[in-house]
Amino acid sequence: MATRRSTLYLWELAWILPSIALPVGMLAALAVTAFGAGINVTGDAGRVDSTKVAEHPLFKEPGVVETAPGQYEVRLVAQIWAFAPNEIRVPAGSTVHFWATSRDVIHGLLVPRHNINVMLLPGQISHAQARFETPGEYPIICHEYCGIAHHTMAGKIIVEAKR
Ligand SMILES: [Cu+2]
Numbered sequence: 001m002a003t004r005r006s007t008l009y010l011w012e013l014a015w016i017l018p019s020i021a022l023p024v025g026m027l028a029a030l031a032v033t034a035f036g037a038g039i040n041v042t043g044d045a046g047r048v049d050s051t052k053v054a055e056h057p058l059f060k061e062p063g064v065v066e067t068a069p070g071q072y073e074v075r076l077v078a079q080i081w082a083f084a085p086n087e088i089r090v091p092a093g094s095t096v097h098f099w100a101t102s103r104d105v106i107h108g109l110l111v112p113r114h115n116i117n118v119m120l121l122p123g124q125i126s127h128a129q130a131r132f133e134t135p136g137e138y139p140i141i142c143h144e145y146c147g148i149a150h151h152t153m154a155g156k157i158i159v160e161a162k163r
Contacts, residue, residue: 038115045099050122053077053103058125064088067097076100078107078120080147083140086155090132092162097129108144111157119144135161 033039048056058075062084065073072094077084079102090096100109102120109118114130132138140155 039117045127046125047123048101048125050101050103053101056101058099059101064090070094072096074098074100076109077103078109078142078153079103080105081142081149081153083109083142083153083155086140088140088155088157089160090157091160092135093131093133094159095129095131096157098127100126100128105146106144107142107146107153110141110143111138112141114138117143132157132159135159 048059053059059077062075062077064085065075067073070091070093072090074085074088074096076098078100088096098109098116098118100118100120101124102122104122106122107120109116109120109126109128111117111130114132116128116130118126118128120126136159138157138159140157142150142153146153
Protein backbone atom coordinates (compact mmCIF):
# COMPACT_ATOMS: atom_id res chain seq x y z
CA MET A 1 0.00 0.00 0.00
CA ALA A 2 2.81 2.36 0.92
CA THR A 3 4.42 1.94 -2.52
CA ARG A 4 1.15 2.82 -4.25
CA ARG A 5 0.75 6.04 -2.26
CA SER A 6 4.28 7.16 -3.07
CA THR A 7 3.69 6.40 -6.78
CA LEU A 8 0.68 8.70 -6.76
CA TYR A 9 2.72 11.36 -5.08
CA LEU A 10 5.38 11.08 -7.79
CA TRP A 11 2.74 11.45 -10.54
CA GLU A 12 1.42 14.53 -8.82
CA LEU A 13 4.91 15.92 -8.62
CA ALA A 14 5.48 15.15 -12.31
CA TRP A 15 2.53 17.43 -13.13
CA ILE A 16 3.08 20.11 -10.51
CA LEU A 17 6.76 20.72 -11.25
CA PRO A 18 6.34 21.52 -14.99
CA SER A 19 3.31 23.67 -14.22
CA ILE A 20 5.53 25.74 -11.94
CA ALA A 21 8.59 25.55 -14.20
CA LEU A 22 6.71 26.78 -17.31
CA PRO A 23 5.55 30.19 -16.01
CA VAL A 24 8.86 30.66 -14.16
CA GLY A 25 10.72 29.91 -17.41
CA MET A 26 8.50 32.32 -19.34
CA LEU A 27 9.08 35.05 -16.77
CA ALA A 28 12.82 34.46 -17.02
CA ALA A 29 12.63 34.65 -20.84
CA LEU A 30 10.66 37.90 -20.55
CA ALA A 31 13.23 39.37 -18.15
CA VAL A 32 16.13 38.34 -20.41
CA THR A 33 14.54 39.82 -23.58
CA ALA A 34 13.40 43.02 -21.84
CA PHE A 35 16.52 43.80 -19.83
CA GLY A 36 19.24 41.73 -21.50
CA ALA A 37 18.35 41.86 -25.20
CA GLY A 38 16.64 45.26 -24.98
CA ILE A 39 13.41 44.13 -26.64
CA ASN A 40 10.56 46.34 -25.44
CA VAL A 41 7.13 47.52 -26.39
CA THR A 42 6.90 50.97 -27.91
CA GLY A 43 8.40 53.38 -25.41
CA ASP A 44 6.69 56.44 -24.08
CA ALA A 45 8.38 58.84 -26.49
CA GLY A 46 5.34 61.05 -26.57
CA ARG A 47 1.97 61.34 -28.17
CA VAL A 48 0.70 63.11 -31.24
CA ASP A 49 -2.80 63.76 -32.52
CA SER A 50 -2.93 61.36 -35.47
CA THR A 51 -5.20 63.75 -37.40
CA LYS A 52 -2.61 66.54 -37.01
CA VAL A 53 0.65 64.70 -37.64
CA ALA A 54 1.68 67.19 -40.34
CA GLU A 55 1.46 70.02 -37.79
CA HIS A 56 3.68 68.36 -35.19
CA PRO A 57 7.20 69.92 -35.07
CA LEU A 58 8.82 66.48 -35.39
CA PHE A 59 6.78 65.38 -38.38
CA LYS A 60 6.20 68.64 -40.24
CA GLU A 61 8.98 67.74 -42.64
CA PRO A 62 9.72 64.02 -42.57
CA GLY A 63 13.34 63.35 -43.42
CA VAL A 64 16.86 62.89 -42.12
CA VAL A 65 18.62 65.51 -40.00
CA GLU A 66 22.23 65.44 -38.80
CA THR A 67 22.09 66.49 -35.15
CA ALA A 68 25.80 66.04 -34.33
CA PRO A 69 28.79 64.48 -36.08
CA GLY A 70 27.83 60.84 -36.69
CA GLN A 71 24.38 61.33 -35.15
CA TYR A 72 21.30 61.37 -37.31
CA GLU A 73 17.64 61.78 -36.59
CA VAL A 74 15.05 60.27 -38.89
CA ARG A 75 11.61 61.79 -38.62
CA LEU A 76 9.45 59.16 -40.15
CA VAL A 77 5.75 59.05 -40.90
CA ALA A 78 4.02 55.83 -41.89
CA GLN A 79 0.74 55.77 -43.73
CA ILE A 80 -1.05 53.37 -46.04
CA TRP A 81 1.14 52.20 -47.80
CA ALA A 82 4.34 54.16 -47.61
CA PHE A 83 7.04 55.48 -45.36
CA ALA A 84 8.05 59.12 -45.57
CA PRO A 85 10.96 59.35 -46.14
CA ASN A 86 11.29 56.02 -47.91
CA GLU A 87 14.99 56.41 -48.61
CA ILE A 88 17.45 57.31 -45.87
CA ARG A 89 21.14 57.97 -46.54
CA VAL A 90 23.71 58.03 -43.77
CA PRO A 91 27.48 57.48 -43.73
CA ALA A 92 28.87 54.29 -42.23
CA GLY A 93 29.45 54.48 -38.48
CA SER A 94 26.38 56.62 -37.86
CA THR A 95 23.97 56.31 -35.00
CA VAL A 96 20.47 56.83 -36.27
CA HIS A 97 17.58 57.79 -34.03
CA PHE A 98 14.18 57.04 -35.47
CA TRP A 99 11.25 59.12 -34.33
CA ALA A 100 8.22 57.66 -35.98
CA THR A 101 4.47 57.61 -35.95
CA SER A 102 1.51 56.54 -38.05
CA ARG A 103 -1.09 58.76 -39.66
CA ASP A 104 -3.76 56.13 -39.98
CA VAL A 105 -3.60 52.49 -38.93
CA ILE A 106 -1.04 50.39 -37.06
CA HIS A 107 2.14 49.94 -39.04
CA GLY A 108 5.46 48.36 -38.22
CA LEU A 109 9.03 49.52 -38.57
CA LEU A 110 11.57 46.77 -38.96
CA VAL A 111 15.17 47.04 -40.06
CA PRO A 112 16.65 43.55 -40.26
CA ARG A 113 20.01 42.89 -38.55
CA HIS A 114 19.72 46.13 -36.57
CA ASN A 115 17.96 46.77 -33.31
CA ILE A 116 14.88 48.33 -34.94
CA ASN A 117 11.61 46.52 -34.49
CA VAL A 118 8.76 48.72 -33.33
CA MET A 119 5.06 49.16 -33.83
CA LEU A 120 3.89 52.50 -35.14
CA LEU A 121 0.62 53.30 -33.46
CA PRO A 122 -1.61 56.19 -34.47
CA GLY A 123 -1.36 58.81 -31.74
CA GLN A 124 1.89 57.43 -30.35
CA ILE A 125 5.45 58.48 -31.12
CA SER A 126 7.90 55.60 -31.26
CA HIS A 127 11.63 55.93 -30.78
CA ALA A 128 14.33 53.46 -31.68
CA GLN A 129 18.00 53.81 -32.40
CA ALA A 130 20.64 51.78 -34.13
CA ARG A 131 24.21 52.08 -35.29
CA PHE A 132 24.96 51.42 -38.94
CA GLU A 133 28.57 50.27 -39.27
CA THR A 134 28.65 48.36 -42.52
CA PRO A 135 28.06 50.13 -45.84
CA GLY A 136 25.20 48.67 -47.83
CA GLU A 137 21.51 48.80 -48.41
CA TYR A 138 19.11 47.79 -45.67
CA PRO A 139 15.37 47.44 -46.12
CA ILE A 140 12.80 49.23 -43.99
CA ILE A 141 9.86 46.89 -43.70
CA CYS A 142 6.33 47.32 -42.43
CA HIS A 143 5.72 44.14 -40.47
CA GLU A 144 2.23 44.83 -39.20
CA TYR A 145 -0.52 43.95 -41.66
CA CYS A 146 -2.01 47.31 -42.62
CA GLY A 147 -4.27 46.58 -45.55
CA ILE A 148 -4.47 45.37 -49.11
CA ALA A 149 -1.12 46.78 -50.30
CA HIS A 150 0.77 46.09 -47.08
CA HIS A 151 3.32 43.94 -48.93
CA THR A 152 4.38 46.95 -51.03
CA MET A 153 5.11 49.10 -48.00
CA ALA A 154 8.86 49.36 -47.71
CA GLY A 155 11.78 51.73 -47.84
CA LYS A 156 15.53 51.51 -47.61
CA ILE A 157 18.49 52.77 -45.66
CA ILE A 158 21.60 53.36 -47.72
CA VAL A 159 24.74 53.32 -45.62
CA GLU A 160 27.49 54.97 -47.59
CA ALA A 161 31.16 54.16 -47.19
CA LYS A 162 33.12 56.91 -45.45
CA ARG A 163 34.97 59.17 -47.85
CU1 LIG B 1 1.99 47.34 -43.38
